Amino acid sequence: MNIQVSRRGLLKGAGAAAAGTSLAAMGFGEAEAAVAAHVRPMKLANTTETRNTCPYCSVACGVIIYAKGDLRKGERADIIHIEGDADHPTNLGTLCPKGAALKDFVHAPTRLQYPMVRRPGSDKFERISWDAALDRIARLMKDDRDANFLARNKDGTPVNRWTTTGMLAASATTNETAWATFKVAKALGIVGFDNQARV
Amino acid sequence: MTNAWTDIKNTDLVVVMGGNAAEAHPCGFKWVTEAKAHRGARLIVVDPRYTRTASVADFYAPIRQGTDIAFLLGLIRWCMENDKVQWEYTKAFTNASYIVKDGFGYQDGLFTGYDEEKRDYDRSSWDYVIGEDGYAVTDPTLQHPRCVWNLLKQHVNFYTPEMVERICGTPKEKFLKVAQMIGECSSPTRTMTSMYALGWTQHSHGAQNIRAMAMLQLILGNIGVRGGGMNALRGHSNIQGLTDLGLMSHLLTGYLNMPTEQEADFETYMKSRQFKPLRPGQTSYWQNYRKFMVSFQKAMWGDAATAENDWAYDYLSKLDVPAYDVLRMFELMNAGRVNGYICQGFNPVLAFPNRGKITAGLSKLKFLVTMDPLETETARFWENHGEFNDVDTRAIQTEVFQLPTTCFAEEEGSLTNSGRWLQWHWAGGSPPGEAQHDTWIMAQIFLRMRELYRKEGGAFPDPILNLSWEYHDPNEPEPEELAKEINGRALRDLTDPSDPAKVLVPAGKQVVNFSQLRDDGSTMCGCWIYSGCFNEAGNNMARRDNHDPDETGAYLGWTFAWPLNRRTLYNRASADLQGRPWDPSRKLLEWDGTKWTGYDVPDIAPNAKPGEVGPFIMNQEGVSRLFSRGMMRDGPFPAHMEPFESPVPNVLNPKMRGNPVARIFESDVAQFGTSEEFPYAATSYRLTEHFHYWTKHNRVNASLQPEFFVEISEELAAEKGITLGGWVRVWSKRGSVKAKAVVTKRIRPLRCDGKVVHVIGIPLHWGFVGAAKKGFGPNSLSPFVGEANIETPGYKAFLVNIEPSTPPAGVVA
Amino acid sequence: MNDSPRTAVSNPPTQSMISNLGPGDLVRRSATESLPPPERQLTPVAKLIDVSKCIGCKACQSACVEWNDTTPAIGENVGVYTNPHDLTENMFTLMRFTEWVNPETDSLEWLIRKDGCMHCADPGCLKACPAPGAIVQYTNGIVDFIHENCIGCGYCVKGCPFNIPRISKADHRSYKCTLCSDRVAVGQGPACAKACPTQAIVFGTKEDMKAHAAGRIEDLKSRGYSNAGLYDPPGVGGTHVMYVLHHADKPHIYAGLPDDPRISPIVQTWKGLTKYVGLAAMGLLAAGSVVHGLFARPNRVAPEDEAHAEQLVESPPGGSRETA
């Protein structure tokens, strides 16, 4: 509990009381009924800090995520604020209008929460379980690969190309995710494999 | 970037051309303002629009989009003419003195060997004269008429200030002012930095834009020094990383290439990758290619990759075309030759040119999988949004899966920034709903497919069944496990070649860095250039020592930079032939008589004597290239080329359209517009309030820039009767959009080749999902043509028409 | 207790801290006659906005919204970059864009000014405010609104020489930049100053900021801005938000920044003369009446008056009644 919160609470209480009594006394309150000067309580008190980097442009500014709850303790962590990390050599704590509003990106109303499927010809998305979605995707991919995989070209050279399914990799995923993605895509023989380097 | 963001503070002159750093990279631009405030540095902006960067510039010069090469070659000519050349540097560190084959020549805007049928060059004549000793012939006096320097002088002679004005529309006196400011940086004690971005890359001749500036920087002696360099400001947080890791059609990790059909077996593949030095005693680092390649194959397929099976070379796909880049894939999609597509954090419906063609392509798919933290137009391409996405939903038979992923705040790992820093970050929040990490999703897809192949067999299952997947939890590899794989480790004890008894790295231990990699299968390494990021010393990407001795801006203790934690590439070039810094006040490295010492990790063997070993060790020459031999498809020198859609013809050759060797698909030729039909020169760009199509989902950014608009000059507005904030329709041969009009003094008509050229600016942040007002993107209008060398779509110069209009249906005026 | 911060860029604390700004730090309090003198004098702070370094990225707006948890509406484009189009109770600061062609050089200059509360040393809002304690001024110069005490009358709007405060239609309270008093109270700089990518916004003691401004002005003069200068208008006793302007000789070109702001004489009369004379007049008149009532004899109706009346009503007797 923030000290200021309690102090502020007290003052409010006191103010209300003063107004009450004086009103009862002679029907008038007093200016003292007004809440004494106070500033807003520091909203980051007792939050968990996490070092992160901005996911937007390639300056990769350091940011600090402030959350109620601590993932490291296995708790649920709700992000209440994000601001620049003054220790970071590149941005020295500063952020651009996008980075400064990262909290609202994390909490965007259009953040996706559940796997969805849109059936052929349908005009809507429907909820689907992860298992159902992944099984279906794997099946579709395997059937397409088996049907269209080119093991050897006409000269009999092994070429191992799967050109009928392509993949675009994300520009904001970590190198580690990228490496895992790379391994899967190249092992499957997906040659229509690209990223955002050009756009 | 050759240098780091933090190094920009060391510069004397910043040239922002082909980019808009203040707008797109505000916090990186901080270092420009630092240089201005503390070094008295000057800032020049050359751009079709008076941008946010221009608003704090010392000098602004307008230019017609797509004509940067003419401007830059004009600068090179001016420097040569006026002896604004860092001679010692140019002679010692570039190939200026190399003699070029007699066959090579240039006329009517074309180099020798052009084949109009193939739209390609026979590049055999674009090369050095090789002597009997097998080394390139040079003339250090630069007297030889065929030496690179003299050929360059001849080549740029055409680009006089008058010609620059004629082509670029830049008033002569403004061009000369820029030339003078830049010329001053030929002094060894003055440096200039070039900050560019997609304003240079997104042209059919993008690579040559960049080469032209690189050449200028070389003759000014600004590469490898503090406050200098060629600084490509990458657009996305980890696009540098994804490229380094080879998530592209034609690449493997660390800029190793995918084999082609011609390279049927491993030895053939390696034969064209010998990288023998072209000058005596030079280091040609790519000679280690085999070590990196074998270690990569071991990382992919572990024990299944053996000397016997050529390290599982057969498992790799072999390309029959230069690349299956996105433009080719969507071409194939439209031809009905693609059935499935996976979009991981990617929004092609707004990201790729000629949106009509993209939507048509997706509509032909059997299935589409999107993985994203946010709604995307791509995931909902089948949904009708009136004028904003007018599709026939019922007719679209594509099965679409929308998979929710975590975002940066909920995951751990490293991102590689523009300055090649691999920075680790930690998860700070719990994911919403059922959102999952991409690693989990990729693992699930892979494990399920592997299982199906185990059970059912199928087309060439070996690479799938044998893919090394040794993770603590195969269902979700941990970031640290993957990072260790990328760094590489010893598979057997690595012993000292000179003393077999001495074990350098015991089996199973992480290698220190790529210098320990072997080509005998005893090491594995996912991405050689990243090796050193996570060795036995721990996770170097997570280091947070932000001390900066003598405030050079190097920050060697902060995270990890590839290669080998080096912060400035080619840094050996910061010192002269004796190894003394060109500018003692800006020392980076110094030869102490026995080794290189200084503030950065030397970009050369620490004991390589100055004067003997050249600084550009990744080149066979050991020096940098003003003449790039046959390495680029469109010429060894940059040359002025107009965009495919240009308001004026190419002054060098009126018949020539765009880049003569850029790939164009038959179906797209018909969709190029002419200046008669579409008189106005359009360009597209970002705004600082938004990031691509992400922040329109964010109410804060949406409120800062709520609605799609186009920018036009007051002159054009008056001519067309367009009012401030009124609705306009902008259309090209490929599509039409409606937007609000921002009428501004920041865009002024240009006069090119005697013709008035009006510029129309089209920002790219709006779509039909999210918090911001529904809108369009420039990709509804831009042409489906790629860069000649790397197929980057041309977004920066195309033709449109404009008229006052009414709001889109359903939008209140 | 810690004194005012010296920097805008350090990471905020997450442990509970005692506020550095309390009732004991007030130097002014709206509609309060007898304010006890402050317990101590904090070092005056200031936010310096270097317009010549500003790239108009709106990071300050973004950071302000996030820190103060406001919810600006998603408006529309009206042909300009200024969004939202004006300050609101949900947008305490606003980049105002002006395209200005310099008559001397005939070259375009894009003037971008961060608008918001100037934290005047002599605050017009506080002077105009009728609600005790709704507006306070701390000894470090911060002028803050205590919303619990605000009655939503809008007098602060009329009192402000810079047209800054905005009344919420939702809760009828007045809002404006607090200079992030909650951050300053724990030794932090304002959110906007921390975010500002080019550090065009810096924060610290007013003294330091003036020194910093001097250096910037020198740099600008070296770049040909001979009229570069500091905007710290004396008309309002100086401000705790100051600008470095490249054209300090004509502040009005920066989206109408007042050349010589001061509290309107009308407001002065209203809150000065009228208040006291008015009160006196009413008081005296009331007192006068009472005195007159006590000492002057009341105006009574005499019995003969009644007689006269009766006579008038009754006479002449008889006749008419008979004819009735």
Place this chain on the structure above:
Amino acid sequence: MPRYAQPGDEVHPGHPVTVSRYGPLARLNHWITALSLILLALSGLAMFHPSLFFLSDLFGGGQNTRAFHPWIGVVLFASFFVFFFQLWRANLPERTDVVWLSRIRDVVAGNEESLPELGKYNAGQKFIFWSMAFLILVLIGTGIVIWDRYFETATTIETQRVAVLVHSIAAVLIICIFILHVYAAIWTRGTLRAMTRGTVTGGWAWRHHRKWLRELAGQRKTKPAK
């Protein structure tokens, strides 16, 4: 056509004679107006001077005071002007008013005998009537300009500054007028009943408004018997 008497004015013989001066509607009107004016004065003063801010507690705090004040103003305006149209004729100035004013000392001293005979209203009452009417117009006008809730953006801040100044000055004046009015009504004994019961005594009428009384008496005589 009577000169002073208004509809409803009538004398009733007896001891003493009584004279109807105000009908029920007029009295209702008067008291609504009076009440509004008092509430307005209290709420207005609360926002006028810090030392009077405590008055806002009568309205349940500053927020309510700010919210109610303009609405009460609207009520006052409406009510007063219904009243106005009943009385304005009788308040038209005439020559004797000048004479009356020139002998204001006698008025204050209560020497009625040295004053001219008057109609239904004396110059003082007329002055109060007209200045009330004028000030209420000014107050409602300026009040609307500074009624931010609805008219915030209708005018410039400069206009609003002028408005708020004028409003406060007008308010001070109207309160002074109000005090005069009330005091005069109390000091001149026998007046209050005119607004309570609606009648005055004949003596009162004879003493203060003799012409009016004469006229009413005359009317009575000429009136046909019932």
